[in-house]
Every structure is written in C-alpha cells, then in structure tokens.
Amino acid sequence: MDYNWDWGVFFRETTFEPGEIYLDWFIYGLGWTIAIALVGWAIALLLGSLLGVLRTVPNRWLSGIATVYVEIFRNVPLLVQLFIWYFLIPDLLPEPLQQWYKLDLSPAASAYLSVVICLGLFTAARVCELVRTGIQALPKGQSSTALALGFRLPQIYRQVLLPQAFRIIIPPLTSEFLNIFKNSSVASLIGLMELLAQTRQTAEFTANLFEAFILTTLIYFSLNMSLMLLMRYVEKKVAVPGLIAMGGK
Amino acid sequence: MISIDKVSKWYGDFQVLTDCTTQVQKGEVVVVCGPSGSGKSTLIKCINALEPFQKGDIAVDGVSLANPKTDLPKLRARVGMVFQHFELFPHLSIIDNLTIAPVKVLGRDKTEAVAKGHQLLERVGLKDHASKHPGQLSGGQQQRVAIARALAMDPIVMLFDEPTSALDPEMVNEVLDVMVQLAQEGMTMMCVTHEMGFARKVASRVIFMDQGKIIEDCAKESFFGDTTARSERAQQFLAKILQH
Ligand SMILES: Nc1ncnc2c1ncn2[C@@H]1O[C@H](COP(=O)(O)OP(=O)(O)OP(=O)(O)O)[C@@H](O)[C@H]1O
Ligand SMILES: [Mg+2]
Numbered sequence: 001m002d003y004n005w006d007w008g009v010f011f012r013e014t015t016f017e018p019g020e021i022y023l024d025w026f027i028y029g030l031g032w033t034i035a036i037a038l039v040g041w042a043i044a045l046l047l048g049s050l051l052g053v054l055r056t057v058p059n060r061w062l063s064g065i066a067t068v069y070v071e072i073f074r075n076v077p078l079l080v081q082l083f084i085w086y087f088l089i090p091d092l093l094p095e096p097l098q099q100w101y102k103l104d105l106s107p108a109a110s111a112y113l114s115v116v117i118c119l120g121l122f123t124a125a126r127v128c129e130l131v132r133t134g135i136q137a138l139p140k141g142q143s144s145t146a147l148a149l150g151f152r153l154p155q156i157y158r159q160v161l162l163p164q165a166f167r168i169i170i171p172p173l174t175s176e177f178l179n180i181f182k183n184s185s186v187a188s189l190i191g192l193m194e195l196l197a198q199t200r201q202t203a204e205f206t207a208n209l210f211e212a213f214i215l216t217t218l219i220y221f222s223l224n225m226s227l228m229l230l231m232r233y234v235e236k237k238v239a240v241p242g243l244i245a246m247g248g249k
Numbered sequence: 250m251i252s253i254d255k256v257s258k259w260y261g262d263f264q265v266l267t268d269c270t271t272q273v274q275k276g277e278v279v280v281v282c283g284p285s286g287s288g289k290s291t292l293i294k295c296i297n298a299l300e301p302f303q304k305g306d307i308a309v310d311g312v313s314l315a316n317p318k319t320d321l322p323k324l325r326a327r328v329g330m331v332f333q334h335f336e337l338f339p340h341l342s343i344i345d346n347l348t349i350a351p352v353k354v355l356g357r358d359k360t361e362a363v364a365k366g367h368q369l370l371e372r373v374g375l376k377d378h379a380s381k382h383p384g385q386l387s388g389g390q391q392q393r394v395a396i397a398r399a400l401a402m403d404p405i406v407m408l409f410d411e412p413t414s415a416l417d418p419e420m421v422n423e424v425l426d427v428m429v430q431l432a433q434e435g436m437t438m439m440c441v442t443h444e445m446g447f448a449r450k451v452a453s454r455v456i457f458m459d460q461g462k463i464i465e466d467c468a469k470e471s472f473f474g475d476t477t478a479r480s481e482r483a484q485q486f487l488a489k490i491l492q493h
Contacts, residue, residue, distance in 0.1 A: 139334070139336070141332055141334055141336040142336060142338070144294075144299055144332070144336070145330075145332060145336040145338075146338075147299060147322075147325060148297055148299060148325055148328070148330040148332075149325070149326065149330075149350040149354060149398075149399075149402065150322050150323065150325045150326025150327075150350060150354040150355075150402070151322065151350065151353065151354055152322050155353055155354070159338075159349060159353060160338055163340045164338075164339065164340050167340065240339055240340050240382055240384060241381070241382045241384065241385055242339075242381070242382045242383065242384025242385035242386075243339055243382070243384040
C-alpha cells in the first residue's frame with residue numbers, strides 16, 4: 001500500500017480559517033459529541049426512570065403505556081428514528097414551531113435538537129427496562145414495609161425502591177451511558193459536525209485518512225474508558241456497607 | 250382498639266379467611282397461632298390494609314377499613330408492623346431507618362426524630378449501632394431495629410408476624426425480651442407466633458386458627474390450662490409445638 005503517513009497533519013492550518021489547525025476540528029467535534037450525549041442522557045435518565053416506575057405501578061393503563069413506549073423505541077432502528085425526527089417530524093409541527101425549527105434555528109442547532117431528542121427517547125426505552133428490572137429485583141417485603149409505615153406510593157418509589165434499584169443497575173446503566181456516546185455518531189448523517197463528521201472532513205481535506213480515524217478511535221476509546229472509571233467510582237461511592245450484592249465490601 | 254367482624258377473603262377461588270371475628274382491646278396482648286397456611290399472616294395483614302378483604306369489616310380505633318373513604322396510608326402510619334424477615338431498608342443507616350417514616354410520613358422535625366431514634370435504639374439495646382447499615386447487623390439485631398422503627402411512629406397498636414421464626418435459635422430471646430418489655434409497658438399487641446413461652450408470659454388471649462377460621466379465641470389461662478376443653482385440632486397442634 002502506498003500511503004504517506006504524516007502525524008503532523010493535525011497541527012497544519014486548515015484551508016478554512018487562518019490560525020485554525022486540524023486538531024481544532026477534532027476538539028469542536030468532541031465538544032458536539034459530548035453535548036449530544038450528555039443532554040441526551042439527561043433526557044434518557046429522567047424519562048427512562050419515569051417509564052421504568054410506570055411499568056411497575058399497580059395500574060394496568062400506566063404500565064401498558066410504558067410497555068408500548070418501550071416496544072416501539074426498542075424495536076425501530078436508531079437510524080430510522082433519527083431520520084424520522086429530522087426529516088418527518090418537523091413537517092408535522094404546528095406552523096409557528098415549524099417556522100422556528102426550519103428558519104430561526106441554525107442548521108447545526110436544528111440537527112442538534114433532532115439528534116438529542118432522538119437519542120434521549122431511544123435510550124429512555126433501554127433505561128426504562130433497566131429501572132424496571134432493578135425495582136422488580138427487590139424483595140416484595142420492601143414495599144409492604146414501606147406501605148405499613150404509612151408511606152404513599154410516590155414516596156415508596158422515591159425513598160425506598162429507587163435508591164436501591166439504581167444501586168443494583170449501575171453496571172448495565174454504565175454501559176447505556178457509554179452507548180449514548182457511541183451512538184451520538186449517527187448525528188454525522190444529518191450534517192452535524194460532531195467527532196465522526198469532523199474526522200471524515202479532515203480525511204477528505206488532507207488525504208490523511210488513517211491518521212484521522214486512528215485519532216478518533218483513540219478519542220472515543222479514552223473517552224469511554226474515563227467514563228467507565230468515573231462510573232466505577234460512583235458505584236463505590238454509593239455502595240451500601242454490609243451489602244455485597246450492591247457493590248459494597 | 251381492633252375489631253374484626255366476619256371477615257372473609259379469597260384468592261381467586263381459594264378462600265383464605267372465613268368469617269373471622271375477634272376484638273383486641275386497648276392494652277391487650279393477643280397471640281395468634283395455628284398450622285402453616287391457616288391464614289395467620291393474611292389476617293394480620295388485613296388489619297393494616299396490606300391485604301384487601303372481600304367481606305366483613307375491620308375497624309382500627311374506630312376507623313373502618315371497608316369504608317372506601319378511609320385514608321389507608323394515614324391509618325397504617327398509626328399501626329406498627331413487624332415482619333418475619335425484618336425488611337429494614339438496606340440502603341439507609343440504622344438511625345435513618347428509624348427517622349425516615351416519622352420525618353417523611355408524619356412531618357416531624359428531623360433533629361427531634363433523630364433524638365427519639367437514639368432513645369429507641371437504647372431501649373432495644375442497640376445504641377452503639379446507630380450509624381451502621383442493616384447488612385452489618387445480625388438477624389436478631391435487625392429485628393430489634395425493626396421493632397424500634399415501628400415504635401418510632403408512636404403506634405396505637407403493634408402487629409407482629411412471626412417475628413422470631415427467621416432467626417437463629419440463640420437470637421430468639423433477645424427479640425422476645427424486647428417484645429415482653431413492650432407488652433409489660435402496656436402496648437396493645439397482636440402477635441402471630443409459635444413462641445408459647447412468650448404467650449404464657451404476657452398474652453391476655455390466644456387465638457388458634459385453622460384453614461382460614463378462628464377456631465379458638467380464649468383467655469391464656471384456659472387455653473393452656475384447660476386443654477381438654479379445646480378443639481381436637483388445637484390439642485393436636487399444641488401437643489406438637491409444646492413437645493420442644
Ligand atoms: N398471594 C397469594 N395468592 C394465592 N394464595 C395465597 C397468597 N398468599 C397466601 N396464599 C395462601 O393463603 C393461605 C394462607 O396463607 P398465610 O400466609 O396467611 O398463612 P400462614 O398461616 O401465615 O402460614 P405460615 O405459618 O406458613 O406463615 C395459604 O394456603 C397460602 O398458600
Ligand atoms: Mg405467615
């Protein structure tokens with residue numbers, strides 16, 4: 001293979017703006033990636049916990065709604081969902097909202113909005129299932145006891161069930177958290193200049209395809225490794241003394 | 250204090266309770282015994298509405314459970330309950346286990362609740378364990394905490410469902426001692442238990458259940474003293490558990 005390796009490429013000035021080097025592109029890209037993933041995760045965690053709770057409440061209608069949600073969002077490919085959010089949904093919005101989305105927002109902002117909603121709702125379905133499993137793994141006596149003490153249902157979830165359920169599901173929750181960072185790369189397909197899109201752009205402009213992709217691989221890898229370590233730390237931090245099942249020693 | 254009036258309950262087609270009727274007066278200690286599956290747990294859970302029943306009524310301190318307008322959580326907050334498997338909240342420290350309900354349910358001041366919690370821990374002999382977590386205590390200690398947790402709500406009556414049957418034998422007495430002390434202080438209690446020593450010591454009355462029915466309901470003295478007057482089922486049962 002005839003290939004000109006040049007690791008100096010990242011420090012070369014781009015053809016776009018004087019003073020801007022290719023490494024800057026990767027930094028902007030990483031910024032978008034993190035912005036997508038964190039906001040998407042916030043949505044996923046809030047909505048997913050709510051849905052997970054609904055799946056376990058003693059009310060058929062509420063748990064039914066949550067089940068339908070999960071089945072829909074889990075069983076349609078992520079990319080299809082993204083295209084729906086980006087290309088179809090805006091046309092269904094009421095006129096003023098459509099105006100705002102298509103004209104007032106910058107192209108990057110509207111793409112960002114679509115991808116954050118898409119990833120947030122997609123991941124919420126997965127978080128929901130984890131939360132449900134966590135709650136159902138608790139001994140039934142825990143909610144009976146809380147009831148017997150006079151707690152009302154929302155308090156039982158808030159004070160007794162969720163704090164325990166979340167501790168149990170930290171490991172699988174961590175992998176969903178990492179997934180949303182990885183999945184954020186779908187944003188490149190609707191023109192948002194996150195890490196993957198910046199990588200492809202660098203590759204096109206410099207012909208240093210290998211360096212660009214190797215750098216990006218390393219960035220994703222170390223990002224995810226650090227998040228994993230962070231979550232391990234959190235897990236240790238919230239571990240309950242005297243309980244091995246919850247990660248304590 | 251508690252009045253149970255012709256209560257019947259079904260799980261599907263299976264009738265767990267049949268026309269159960271009895272009363273518990275203020276200050277009384279009533280022991281409920283009977284073979285496994287006779288409906289003891291079910292009956293006691295009905296009293297604080299943890300289990301619904303289909304016929305009859307139960308009134309606790311004059312409040313009817315069958316009345317759909319009754320605020321059940323509010324009623325349950327006044328009835329203390331201790332379960333076979335302790336069911337402490339494992340993610341909370343011992344003192345937090347004792348204060349969470351008074352603070353969140355009764356809206357008490359946190360510092361007052363903590364002070365009271367420490368008092369109760371002292372009373373059940375665990376004052377040095379306040380900052381531990383349930384997983385760090387033995388079964389007997391956990392059950393004593395569970396009793397203290399129920400007492401922290403200043404209940405008008407305490408219900409116990411086989412509080413010692415999940416314990417190693419050497420831990421049974423530390424829990425019974427707390428219960429005896431409680432009985433002697435005048436607490437109204439209804440206890441499902443097979444600890445006949447406990448019944449002899451503090452019970453006012455003994456109820457014997459079989460197949461969902463209350464078969465015997467009599468003063469302790471006649472239950473243990475005049476066994477020939479007891480039903481055949483009760484005699485067989487007593488013979489079995491009094492052997493050891
Ligand atoms: N949720 C349920 N669904 C169906 N049947 C049940 C349920 N809970 C209890 N039962 C049945 O009801 C009967 C009474 O149960 P209960 O737990 O009240 O008995 P118990 O007297 O407390 O027995 P034990 O001494 O074993 O605790 C049993 O035959 C049991 O199998
Ligand atoms: Mg029982």
